[in-house]
Amino acid sequence: MCIQRNDYILVLMSKHMKVSILGIDGYIGWALALRLIGKGHQVVGVDSLYTRMRVKEVGSQSVTPIESMENRIKILREKTGENIEFFQGDVNDPEFMYSVVEKTKPDAFVHLAEQRSAPYSMIGLKQARETLMQNMGGTINLVYAMKDIVPDAHLLKLGTMGEYGTPNIDIPEGFFTIEYNGRKDTLPFPKFAGSWYHWSKVHDTNNLMFANRVWKLRITDVMQGVVYGTRIPEITDTGLFTRFDIDEVWGTALNRFCTQAVLGLPVTPYGKGDQRRGFLSLEDAVSCLMIGLEKPPEEGEYRVYNQFDQHYSVNELAGIVKERGEKVLGRDVHIERVENPRVEMDQHYYNPENKKLRNMGYVPVGDLRKDIDSILMDVDRFRERAEQVKNAIAPRTFWKKSVGLH
Numbered sequence: 001m002c003i004q005r006n007d008y009i010l011v012l013m014s015k016h017m018k019v020s021i022l023g024i025d026g027y028i029g030w031a032l033a034l035r036l037i038g039k040g041h042q043v044v045g046v047d048s049l050y051t052r053m054r055v056k057e058v059g060s061q062s063v064t065p066i067e068s069m070e071n072r073i074k075i076l077r078e079k080t081g082e083n084i085e086f087f088q089g090d091v092n093d094p095e096f097m098y099s100v101v102e103k104t105k106p107d108a109f110v111h112l113a114e115q116r117s118a119p120y121s122m123i124g125l126k127q128a129r130e131t132l133m134q135n136m137g138g139t140i141n142l143v144y145a146m147k148d149i150v151p152d153a154h155l156l157k158l159g160t161m162g163e164y165g166t167p168n169i170d171i172p173e174g175f176f177t178i179e180y181n182g183r184k185d186t187l188p189f190p191k192f193a194g195s196w197y198h199w200s201k202v203h204d205t206n207n208l209m210f211a212n213r214v215w216k217l218r219i220t221d222v223m224q225g226v227v228y229g230t231r232i233p234e235i236t237d238t239g240l241f242t243r244f245d246i247d248e249v250w251g252t253a254l255n256r257f258c259t260q261a262v263l264g265l266p267v268t269p270y271g272k273g274d275q276r277r278g279f280l281s282l283e284d285a286v287s288c289l290m291i292g293l294e295k296p297p298e299e300g301e302y303r304v305y306n307q308f309d310q311h312y313s314v315n316e317l318a319g320i321v322k323e324r325g326e327k328v329l330g331r332d333v334h335i336e337r338v339e340n341p342r343v344e345m346d347q348h349y350y351n352p353e354n355k356k357l358r359n360m361g362y363v364p365v366g367d368l369r370k371d372i373d374s375i376l377m378d379v380d381r382f383r384e385r386a387e388q389v390k391n392a393i394a395p396r397t398f399w400k401k402s403v404g405l406h
């Protein structure tokens with residue numbers, strides 16, 4: 001049966017949604033699960049615990065203590081009376097993916113279950129292949145399972161602002177209108193990613209556009225900026241913390257800088273530090289995903305939005321961490337530029353658009369300085385855990401030295 005747009009919206013408004021979070025054990029996935037449960041939606045979750053395993057391999061751990069999936073669900077049930085049905089397995093396994101979709105038949109999928117570290121993908125051929133095959137494999141399994149089992153469901157897929165690279169023109173939200181040799185068309189904006197990880201997201205985007213074209217699946221492809229922070233209001237108990245990575249492979253810039261400040265290590269922008277990227281707080285990331293779920297695309301629509309609050313240069317962020325660190329921690333924080341392990345422009349034009357989510361009702365609440373204060377306090381609280389992994393912070397993965405077959 002094919003339901004029309006208005007009926008579909010009514011279904012979503014009249015009953016709560018059943019949302020399947022692929023990657024529920026991760027940084028964003030767990031926070032989103034807490035928000036969805038809090039809003040009365042039903043959540044099912046899938047995860048292979050891949051990130052836990054790979055983070056451990058580089059001698060690191062989440063600075064915030066995180067419970068096993070089993071305990072998280074138990075704690076949440078005790079607090080809210082709500083349950084999460086959890087399936088442990090690899091979304092790159094087609095049989096597993098089909099069986100979970102068949103058993104759960106959700107209204108929407110949030111697909112976060114990918115290898116998400118740019119440095120990991122650049123360690124060598126093995127990791128590059130793993131990233132490309134696994135990420136594209138999971139996404140292709142999902143769109144086939146959707147087409148065959150729940151063709152009316154909505155897929156909200158996490159891509160990255162890094163898909164666009166840093167072109168010397170403004171970056172639109174997915175598509176732009178261009179005139180060439182006297183003819184005009186609206187086309188996907190060219191992508192120019194900076195790691196195998198980012199390219200895996202570009203390939204996913206192409207595959208999603210095609211799945212939408214042939215099977216009319218409803219798809220939202222989110223070009224997300226870098227997420228920072230340890231908190232959303234639903235994290236009311238230590239047992240409900242989401243993960244927070246700070247090492248050179250799995251940690252993102254701002255989270256890493258805050259940890260360096262707490263540990264009395266220099267804050268280390270890579271290269272000249274003028275690289276600009278879009279950032280948003282964990283709270284804003286979760287609220288954007290909620291908007292995407294609650295305001296789904298039209299039947300057969302593929303839409304793209306750029307999900308970030310503000311863009312900052314790495315130097316600006318380091319400067320703010322220094323300022324807040326000195327205030328909150330009461331001691332000097334030093335900034336020390338280090339050789340850039342990545343191959344990227346460290347001075348460039350950057351002007352991405354981010355109007356669509358705002359037009360859909362997104363009002364950012366993240367306040368960078370306040371959020372940094374809260375990260376600094378949480379990392380300080382779990383300083384012992386951060387100390388244990390401080391040797392994993394300095395860059396060791398250099399794009400130019402990526403290892404081949406031998």
Ligand SMILES: NC(=O)c1ccc[n+]([C@@H]2O[C@H](COP(=O)([O-])OP(=O)(O)OC[C@H]3O[C@@H](n4cnc5c(N)ncnc54)[C@H](O)[C@@H]3O)[C@@H](O)[C@H]2O)c1
Nearest residue numbers: 023025026027028048049050051090091113114116158227
């Ligand atoms: N955190 C950011 O700053 C950021 C920015 C842009 C885009 N994203 C994207 O958002 C998504 C979530 O990011 P995150 O920071 O929460 O990452 P994360 O690694 O903390 O979460 C991803 C989860 O997916 C699971 N997973 C990975 N591969 C899987 C597989 N094949 N099968 C089953 N489970 C698998 C992992 O175990 C992990 O729990 C990722 O796709 C990432 O690329 C994140």
